[in-house]
Amino acid sequence: MTKLSWSRLMSLTVLSSVLALAACGDEDASNEESTNDSDAATEESTDEGTTTEEGADEGANESAETEPKVTEFEPAFPEQTRAPALETETELNEEVVVDGLGVTWGMVEFEPNRLLVTQRDAAELLIVNLEEGSVSEPIEGTPEVNNSGQGGLLDVAVAPDFDESRSVFMTFSQDIEGGTVTAVGKGVLSEDETSLEDFEVIFQATPAYDGDLHYGGRIIFDEEGNLFLTTGERSDDPIRERAQDLDAYLGKVIHITQDGEPVDSNPFVEDEDALDGIYSYGHRNIQGIDYNPETGDLWIVEFGPQAGDELNIIEPANNYGWPIVSYGIEYTGELINDGISEHEAQGFVEPRYYWDPTSAPSGMSFYDNDAIPEWENNLFIGGLAPNYIVRVVIEDDIVVGEERLLTDEAQRFRDILVTEDGALIASTDGGLIYQITAAE
Numbered sequence: 001m002t003k004l005s006w007s008r009l010m011s012l013t014v015l016s017s018v019l020a021l022a023a024c025g026d027e028d029a030s031n032e033e034s035t036n037d038s039d040a041a042t043e044e045s046t047d048e049g050t051t052t053e054e055g056a057d058e059g060a061n062e063s064a065e066t067e068p069k070v071t072e073f074e075p076a077f078p079e080q081t082r083a084p085a086l087e088t089e090t091e092l093n094e095e096v097v098v099d100g101l102g103v104t105w106g107m108v109e110f111e112p113n114r115l116l117v118t119q120r121d122a123a124e125l126l127i128v129n130l131e132e133g134s135v136s137e138p139i140e141g142t143p144e145v146n147n148s149g150q151g152g153l154l155d156v157a158v159a160p161d162f163d164e165s166r167s168v169f170m171t172f173s174q175d176i177e178g179g180t181v182t183a184v185g186k187g188v189l190s191e192d193e194t195s196l197e198d199f200e201v202i203f204q205a206t207p208a209y210d211g212d213l214h215y216g217g218r219i220i221f222d223e224e225g226n227l228f229l230t231t232g233e234r235s236d237d238p239i240r241e242r243a244q245d246l247d248a249y250l251g252k253v254i255h256i257t258q259d260g261e262p263v264d265s266n267p268f269v270e271d272e273d274a275l276d277g278i279y280s281y282g283h284r285n286i287q288g289i290d291y292n293p294e295t296g297d298l299w300i301v302e303f304g305p306q307a308g309d310e311l312n313i314i315e316p317a318n319n320y321g322w323p324i325v326s327y328g329i330e331y332t333g334e335l336i337n338d339g340i341s342e343h344e345a346q347g348f349v350e351p352r353y354y355w356d357p358t359s360a361p362s363g364m365s366f367y368d369n370d371a372i373p374e375w376e377n378n379l380f381i382g383g384l385a386p387n388y389i390v391r392v393v394i395e396d397d398i399v400v401g402e403e404r405l406l407t408d409e410a411q412r413f414r415d416i417l418v419t420e421d422g423a424l425i426a427s428t429d430g431g432l433i434y435q436i437t438a439a440e
């Protein structure tokens, strides 16, 4: 199923545009980048010819992206966008192990083949057993959330010492005075797994804003047991400009302890005008984060506007440029800040890769496993509006190839996880959990 012909890919791309357009009319469209990614996809496909030659996949340098660019921007280096198409050669087995859920925003494997998963809109935390295909009753003790727009119960992670502490961390959008914030909280999973005890909020990404878009919300533990949290810049103009400000936690990567305190070694601790929890800034809406197992570097994926989704390597104190520079344009088609795309020339960090048109990137995970050897150290990213999983092959921090998987499922892929056994798990907004393994 990974061996799609180009013509099939093309027609599927057009199909997903149609689906995105259809989704526009439904209530659920307020989901993610809501009108945004639908618009982009629709606009994209209007004049896209669907004629293609059979056998185009023989051309080794054909881009994985078959749609025309949305922007006029040129990449800073040739490998920065539209990488050559690749195909997985291993025969794969894909199955839906669970269905009937809601928007399954975050997942973590807390015991072999057992996942804690969040339900964004219902604000529920559930246990999914991958072997049995079973789902638990909602775990009690989860926080109150604001679930309008892109808000709700978002990510979940377990402490590195979970076996002893049973500590579970979650992110969510929270109502506070003045609006909503991305918040982080923690609780202790009871021995009988029915409740989260002593739940407390440990961090709020202030300032609050009266809006329901761009919460970011991914969390991951570092080797010292501290947390990286990603945030969004709350989307609207001018609040989004706060991504550039060091006195606001919007549009940032944030580095905190398990008690929500800034980590001592953070880059702006000595700067009296800057918030101590900030690690990097100038981000738009970071929806995926993971360590590259080959280099140990922290990688993130962030939603661009219309085109310009970025893959970035995160280093302390770096400024990634939003909304001063971007490889995307406004959803209206207008230029952002007069249309400057170069990052480095303006003193910002170039993305390692960007998508034009959008891949609508959500959760991501490196394949740190050898169960499917050709996938080892590849990066997998959920695509929301073009409905596919992106496989990215990286060599020396350069993207050398890209593949789109599960293109014919027409699902909005929300989060990606690799189990200890090497299964690739993907959750969707339609409440499905896929398990992808090598065929026997």
Ligand SMILES: [Ca+2]
Residues within 6 Å of the ligand: 282, 310, 320, 321, 322, 325, 326, 343, 349, 351
């Ligand atoms: Ca950028």
